[in-house]
Amino acid sequence: QQQVKQSPQSLIVQKGGIPIINCAYENTAFDYFPWYQQFPGKGPALLIAIRPDVSEKKEGRFTISFNKSAKQFSLHIMDSQPGDSATYFCAASMRGATNKLIFGTGTLLAVQP
Amino acid sequence: EAGVTQFPSHSVIEKGQTVTLRCDPISGHDNLYWYRRVMGKEIKFLLHFVKESKQDESGMPNNRFLAERTGGTYSTLKVQPAELEDSGVYFCASSKQASGVTEAFFGQGTRLTVV
Numbered sequence: 001q002q003q004v005k006q007s008p009q010s011l012i013v014q015k016g017g018i019p020i021i022n023c024a025y026e027n028t029a030f031d032y033f034p035w036y037q038q039f040p041g042k043g044p045a046l047l048i049a050i051r052p053d054v055s056e057k058k059e060g061r062f063t064i065s066f067n068k069s070a071k072q073f074s075l076h077i078m079d080s081q082p083g084d085s086a087t088y089f090c091a092a093s094m095r096g097a098t099n100k101l102i103f104g105t106g107t108l109l110a111v112q113p
Numbered sequence: 114e115a116g117v118t119q120f121p122s123h124s125v126i127e128k129g130q131t132v133t134l135r136c137d138p139i140s141g142h143d144n145l146y147w148y149r150r151v152m153g154k155e156i157k158f159l160l161h162f163v164k165e166s167k168q169d170e171s172g173m174p175n176n177r178f179l180a181e182r183t184g185g186t187y188s189t190l191k192v193q194p195a196e197l198e199d200s201g202v203y204f205c206a207s208s209k210q211a212s213g214v215t216e217a218f219f220g221q222g223t224r225l226t227v228v
Contacts, residue, residue, distance in 0.1 A: 004155070036219075043117070043204055043219030044156070089156060098169040099208070100146065101217065103156040 003027055004092050006104025013080055014112050021075045021107045023090035028071070030092040034101070035064065035075050038087045047088070048075070080111045115139070117220035119205050125226045131193040134223045136205030138187070144208045145188050146217060147180060151201040159203075162188060174199075195227045 005024045013019045025033075031052055036044035050057045050064045050073065057064045061078040077084055087108050091101040118137040126132050138145045147159040159178070160170040164185035173180070177196070182188040192199050202224050206217040 006155075034216075041221065043206075043221045045219065046216050049216075098161045099144075099217075100158040100161055100169065100172075101148075101156075102158070103148075105153070105155045 003102045004090060004104045006090050006107060008107060009105065010108040010110075012110045012112065015081060017080050017111070019077050019080055019084075019109055019111070021088055021090070021109070022072065023074065023104050024070075024072045025092050025102075026071065027092070027094070027102075029094045030102075031095055032093045032099075033064070033066065033073050034091050034093075035062075036089040036091060036103075038089065038106075044089055077109075080109075082111050082113050085109055085111050117205055117207050117218050119203075119220035119223050121223060122221065123224045123226075125228060126195055128197055128227055129194045131191065132195055132225060134190045134192075134203050134205075134225070136188045136190070136220060138205070138207030139218055142207035142209055142218075143185070144210070144217075145182060146206040146208075147188070147190055148204040148206065148219075149201050150204065150222075151198075156204065159190075192225075195225075197227050200225055200227045 034049035035047045037047040038044040048059045048062045052068050063076040066073045087106045089106045090104040093101050120135045145162040148156045150156045158172040161168045162182045179191045202222045204222045206219045208217045
Protein backbone atom coordinates (compact mmCIF):
# COMPACT_ATOMS: atom_id res chain seq x y z
CA GLN A 1 0.00 0.00 0.00
CA GLN A 2 1.58 3.22 -1.17
CA GLN A 3 0.88 6.04 1.24
CA VAL A 4 2.13 8.86 -1.03
CA LYS A 5 1.18 8.77 -4.71
CA GLN A 6 3.14 10.93 -7.15
CA SER A 7 2.48 11.88 -10.75
CA PRO A 8 3.53 12.14 -13.47
CA GLN A 9 6.31 9.57 -13.70
CA SER A 10 8.19 11.74 -16.18
CA LEU A 11 7.81 15.23 -17.58
CA ILE A 12 9.40 17.16 -20.43
CA VAL A 13 9.09 20.94 -20.66
CA GLN A 14 10.72 23.69 -22.63
CA LYS A 15 13.00 26.20 -20.93
CA GLY A 16 10.87 28.86 -19.26
CA GLY A 17 7.91 26.49 -18.84
CA ILE A 18 6.25 25.70 -15.51
CA PRO A 19 6.39 21.99 -14.72
CA ILE A 20 3.91 20.84 -12.08
CA ILE A 21 4.34 17.64 -10.08
CA ASN A 22 1.48 16.34 -8.00
CA CYS A 23 1.31 14.20 -4.89
CA ALA A 24 -1.54 12.78 -2.86
CA TYR A 25 -1.42 11.24 0.57
CA GLU A 26 -3.77 9.18 2.69
CA ASN A 27 -2.60 9.42 6.27
CA THR A 28 -4.04 12.56 7.89
CA ALA A 29 -1.44 12.28 10.66
CA PHE A 30 1.27 13.46 8.25
CA ASP A 31 2.36 16.97 9.22
CA TYR A 32 5.49 17.63 7.19
CA PHE A 33 5.70 17.52 3.41
CA PRO A 34 9.15 18.00 1.85
CA TRP A 35 10.24 17.86 -1.76
CA TYR A 36 13.62 16.39 -2.61
CA GLN A 37 15.65 16.97 -5.76
CA GLN A 38 18.06 14.32 -6.98
CA PHE A 39 20.68 14.66 -9.71
CA PRO A 40 22.25 11.56 -11.31
CA GLY A 41 24.88 9.99 -9.07
CA LYS A 42 23.88 12.13 -6.10
CA GLY A 43 21.62 11.58 -3.14
CA PRO A 44 18.28 13.36 -2.71
CA ALA A 45 18.61 16.91 -1.38
CA LEU A 46 15.90 18.88 0.37
CA LEU A 47 14.45 21.49 -1.96
CA ILE A 48 11.50 22.95 -0.11
CA ALA A 49 9.06 21.79 2.57
CA ILE A 50 5.64 22.76 3.90
CA ARG A 51 3.49 22.11 6.91
CA PRO A 52 -0.30 21.69 6.64
CA ASP A 53 -1.11 24.96 8.38
CA VAL A 54 -0.28 26.95 5.24
CA SER A 55 -1.61 26.57 1.70
CA GLU A 56 1.43 27.79 -0.19
CA LYS A 57 5.15 28.23 0.28
CA LYS A 58 7.54 29.84 -2.14
CA GLU A 59 11.32 29.71 -2.22
CA GLY A 60 12.88 31.31 -5.24
CA ARG A 61 11.44 29.68 -8.36
CA PHE A 62 9.98 26.75 -6.42
CA THR A 63 6.47 26.82 -4.96
CA ILE A 64 4.54 24.21 -3.01
CA SER A 65 0.75 24.38 -3.13
CA PHE A 66 -1.01 22.45 -0.37
CA ASN A 67 -4.66 21.39 -0.20
CA LYS A 68 -5.36 19.86 3.18
CA SER A 69 -8.99 18.93 2.52
CA ALA A 70 -8.07 17.11 -0.69
CA LYS A 71 -4.91 15.63 0.86
CA GLN A 72 -2.88 16.81 -2.09
CA PHE A 73 0.20 18.92 -2.61
CA SER A 74 2.14 19.95 -5.66
CA LEU A 75 5.46 21.45 -6.73
CA HIS A 76 5.60 24.23 -9.32
CA ILE A 77 8.88 25.32 -10.87
CA MET A 78 8.68 28.80 -12.34
CA ASP A 79 10.80 29.79 -15.34
CA SER A 80 12.32 26.30 -15.49
CA GLN A 81 15.93 25.96 -16.64
CA PRO A 82 17.90 23.04 -18.10
CA GLY A 83 19.77 22.89 -14.78
CA ASP A 84 16.48 21.94 -13.10
CA SER A 85 16.52 18.62 -14.96
CA ALA A 86 16.53 16.02 -12.19
CA THR A 87 14.33 13.53 -10.38
CA TYR A 88 11.93 15.07 -7.90
CA PHE A 89 10.48 13.19 -4.95
CA CYS A 90 7.64 14.29 -2.75
CA ALA A 91 7.55 12.88 0.76
CA ALA A 92 5.59 13.01 3.99
CA SER A 93 6.29 12.34 7.61
CA MET A 94 4.63 12.73 10.98
CA ARG A 95 6.01 14.09 14.20
CA GLY A 96 7.14 11.25 16.41
CA ALA A 97 10.04 9.18 17.58
CA THR A 98 11.21 8.27 14.09
CA ASN A 99 10.28 11.09 11.69
CA LYS A 100 10.85 8.66 8.86
CA LEU A 101 10.05 9.91 5.38
CA ILE A 102 7.44 8.23 3.20
CA PHE A 103 8.35 8.97 -0.41
CA GLY A 104 6.47 9.10 -3.66
CA THR A 105 7.79 7.20 -6.67
CA GLY A 106 9.61 10.18 -8.16
CA THR A 107 9.22 12.31 -11.29
CA LEU A 108 11.98 12.53 -13.86
CA LEU A 109 11.96 16.09 -15.19
CA ALA A 110 13.74 17.13 -18.38
CA VAL A 111 13.89 20.82 -19.24
CA GLN A 112 14.84 21.29 -22.86
CA PRO A 113 16.88 24.34 -23.91
CA GLU B 114 31.52 20.32 6.83
CA ALA B 115 31.58 16.86 5.26
CA GLY B 116 28.24 15.45 4.15
CA VAL B 117 26.90 11.95 4.55
CA THR B 118 29.35 9.51 2.97
CA GLN B 119 28.56 6.03 1.75
CA PHE B 120 30.86 3.23 0.67
CA PRO B 121 31.05 1.64 -1.80
CA SER B 122 29.37 3.64 -4.56
CA HIS B 123 28.66 0.49 -6.51
CA SER B 124 28.73 -3.19 -5.69
CA VAL B 125 28.06 -6.16 -7.95
CA ILE B 126 27.82 -9.50 -6.20
CA GLU B 127 26.52 -12.95 -6.97
CA LYS B 128 23.39 -14.34 -5.44
CA GLY B 129 24.23 -16.00 -2.15
CA GLN B 130 27.20 -13.77 -1.37
CA THR B 131 27.48 -11.29 1.45
CA VAL B 132 27.78 -7.54 1.06
CA THR B 133 28.37 -4.85 3.68
CA LEU B 134 27.45 -1.24 3.03
CA ARG B 135 28.86 1.54 5.14
CA CYS B 136 27.51 4.97 6.02
CA ASP B 137 29.32 7.82 7.74
CA PRO B 138 26.78 10.40 8.90
CA ILE B 139 27.40 14.09 9.40
CA SER B 140 29.34 14.61 12.61
CA GLY B 141 27.05 15.37 15.54
CA HIS B 142 23.95 13.86 13.93
CA ASP B 143 22.40 11.40 16.35
CA ASN B 144 19.81 10.15 13.87
CA LEU B 145 20.80 7.81 11.08
CA TYR B 146 18.40 6.31 8.58
CA TRP B 147 18.71 3.65 5.89
CA TYR B 148 16.46 3.77 2.84
CA ARG B 149 16.32 1.74 -0.37
CA ARG B 150 15.08 2.47 -3.84
CA VAL B 151 14.32 -0.46 -6.08
CA MET B 152 14.38 0.59 -9.75
CA GLY B 153 11.48 2.83 -10.69
CA LYS B 154 9.79 2.62 -7.33
CA GLU B 155 9.64 4.85 -4.28
CA ILE B 156 12.47 5.34 -1.81
CA LYS B 157 11.50 3.07 1.07
CA PHE B 158 12.44 3.41 4.72
CA LEU B 159 14.42 0.52 6.17
CA LEU B 160 15.41 1.55 9.67
CA HIS B 161 16.34 4.36 12.04
CA PHE B 162 19.08 4.63 14.64
CA VAL B 163 19.25 7.13 17.45
CA LYS B 164 22.90 7.07 18.38
CA GLU B 165 23.67 3.34 18.66
CA SER B 166 20.09 2.21 19.37
CA LYS B 167 17.63 0.95 16.77
CA GLN B 168 14.59 3.18 17.10
CA ASP B 169 12.53 1.69 14.29
CA GLU B 170 13.40 -1.25 12.07
CA SER B 171 9.92 -1.81 10.70
CA GLY B 172 11.09 -1.41 7.11
CA MET B 173 13.73 -4.13 7.14
CA PRO B 174 12.64 -6.67 4.50
CA ASN B 175 13.71 -9.85 6.31
CA ASN B 176 16.36 -11.33 8.57
CA ARG B 177 18.94 -11.41 5.79
CA PHE B 178 19.48 -7.73 6.52
CA LEU B 179 21.47 -6.68 9.57
CA ALA B 180 22.22 -3.08 10.48
CA GLU B 181 24.60 -1.93 13.16
CA ARG B 182 25.83 1.38 14.49
CA THR B 183 28.54 0.64 16.99
CA GLY B 184 29.47 3.61 19.14
CA GLY B 185 26.80 5.73 17.58
CA THR B 186 29.02 6.91 14.74
CA TYR B 187 29.15 5.12 11.40
CA SER B 188 26.67 2.42 10.45
CA THR B 189 26.87 -0.76 8.40
CA LEU B 190 24.15 -2.63 6.60
CA LYS B 191 24.94 -6.25 5.84
CA VAL B 192 22.99 -8.41 3.43
CA GLN B 193 23.64 -12.13 3.90
CA PRO B 194 22.95 -14.05 1.75
CA ALA B 195 22.06 -11.63 -1.02
CA GLU B 196 19.12 -12.39 -3.32
CA LEU B 197 18.28 -10.96 -6.74
CA GLU B 198 15.45 -8.82 -5.31
CA ASP B 199 17.93 -7.03 -3.02
CA SER B 200 19.24 -5.08 -6.01
CA GLY B 201 18.65 -1.35 -5.76
CA VAL B 202 20.14 1.86 -4.48
CA TYR B 203 20.67 2.03 -0.73
CA PHE B 204 20.64 5.49 0.78
CA CYS B 205 21.78 6.59 4.17
CA ALA B 206 20.56 9.83 5.73
CA SER B 207 21.30 11.63 8.95
CA SER B 208 19.67 14.42 10.94
CA LYS B 209 20.35 16.30 14.12
CA GLN B 210 17.28 15.59 16.19
CA ALA B 211 14.17 13.47 15.92
CA SER B 212 11.78 15.47 18.07
CA GLY B 213 10.40 18.11 15.80
CA VAL B 214 11.14 17.35 12.21
CA THR B 215 14.51 18.49 11.01
CA GLU B 216 16.10 18.19 7.61
CA ALA B 217 17.50 14.79 6.70
CA PHE B 218 20.73 14.89 4.69
CA PHE B 219 21.26 12.02 2.26
CA GLY B 220 24.40 10.32 1.07
CA GLN B 221 25.01 9.62 -2.61
CA GLY B 222 23.83 6.05 -2.25
CA THR B 223 25.28 2.61 -2.88
CA ARG B 224 24.04 0.91 -6.03
CA LEU B 225 23.83 -2.82 -5.30
CA THR B 226 23.44 -5.27 -8.12
CA VAL B 227 22.90 -8.94 -7.31
CA VAL B 228 23.43 -11.25 -10.29
